[in-house]
Amino acid sequence: MSDDDREPDVNISGGADGGGVAAEFAPGEAATRAEAVVDRLGERYWQKTYGGKNGFECLVRTILSQNTSDVASQPAHDDLVARYGPVSELATNLADIGHDELAETISSAGLYNQKSEVIRDAAAWVLDEFGSTAAFDEFVAAGDPGEVRETLLSVSGVGPKTADCVLLFAGGRGGVFPVDTHVHRIARRMGLAPADADHEEVREALEDAVPAEKCGFGHTAMIQFGREYCTARRPACLDDPEACPLADLCDQVGVYPETGELVDPADAAEAD
Template sequence: MSDDSEPAENISGGVDGGGIAAEFDPATADTRTEAVVDRLGELYWQKTYGGQDAFTCLVRTILSQNTSDKASQPAHDELMGRYNSPNADLAEALAAADQPTLAETISSAGLYNQKSEVIVATAEWVLDEFGSAAAFDSFVRDGEPADVRETLLEVRGVGPKTADCVLLFAGGRSGVFPVDTHVHRIYRRLGIAPKDADHELVREVLERELPAEKCGFGHTATIQFGREYCTARKPACLEDPEACPMADLCDQVGVYPETGEVVDPADAPE
């Protein structure tokens, strides 16, 4: 169980994004995927989604690319402290930012030169296409999800996971399951997605096999499960098959307790 303080109720989409309460009962799951997410629902505190400012969420997700929350959160806090003010548009402030200064500000996030260039370019794009961060926020909240996703993917430095996080955490859209490295590894290791599936195929499988209101929680809870149990190199089942709460639902693709070997599921033999 995570020590993080979380709300006791999961509202997929947030109070302003639909207010759909998700129930978690593995005994009534229609698919193995749903049984996994339901068990995660019993393991971890549940979150509320939606309500974040879209441009701020986009910047935060760019900062988190290829690094941990522990490293990216201070960078986000420093950026917001320097560039965000109550009466200013954050997109305008970042579009006008001196790139080396911005890079120094977000240095704790890693790849700070590249990320600072992407953030400045993204802020310029928001202003060119929408006129302001507020108008971009309205587009993310009110636009057709497929159109929003397609538009975001046209932006340099914005990949599928970043686009889906903006849809989920800012747009409050149900049925969106962002796929990061934890999600990609775990659902192939479980045998739910094909062992050689790319991130997009894993996403398609999960969104197809889960009720829409469980996708948001499934994303965050899977990440927590990946940190605590199903790590890349030393999953809990490696030394004790009963140590993992998913033991009876997992195919252990690429995990070999008898030899202590762990490989990427894509490299596991047929």
């Protein structure tokens, strides 16, 4: 794996230092089109097994990433850990600080007032339910995945994508394909999920169609693909139908290179 192909440091998984190890799999004969997409992305980007991140830090990092870019949320995470770390004491320290102080610390992440409340509540919840971040980490890594997911979803401000990221990046669980805005857009645009599918329906479609050991990699690689090629406002195929490395695997739902028109896949399905 060349340096150019390594996972970017500025993303939710934390790059080379974010836990997990580089992994390789032979693409072989894909059983589904979604698996073929993931295999093709493997030739362009990188492959990695996940796990090993501190569970509570991963929870906080994912909350910070909600509705903003990694470029904005990463500095907020770094400032928070520098001010209230070490990581082993993060929950205790965050549960005791005031809202305004935390909001100021994470202001670069956007929606800082809302995220401050969610993070403080999550810290108090971890300590109340598990007694320590170490016990919470063990629950995330060794507990029944369905139970872990449902438990995380019971926390105010923690949605499916956040819960799935904790399962993947901290728990190292196979078969978990978190769905953010990039994955939601691309899966429907390519026809890998129904055009009108919500985030949970996209997740179910991808987890059913992609082998468990490829789901985590598929998530992070698809995000990178969405940033570079299948962007929200101007996918590469609009300018050059042959510019996209996945063109032969894509249904182009809502994308019309002939006219340059671009609509949400759900709207395109309704028009048809």
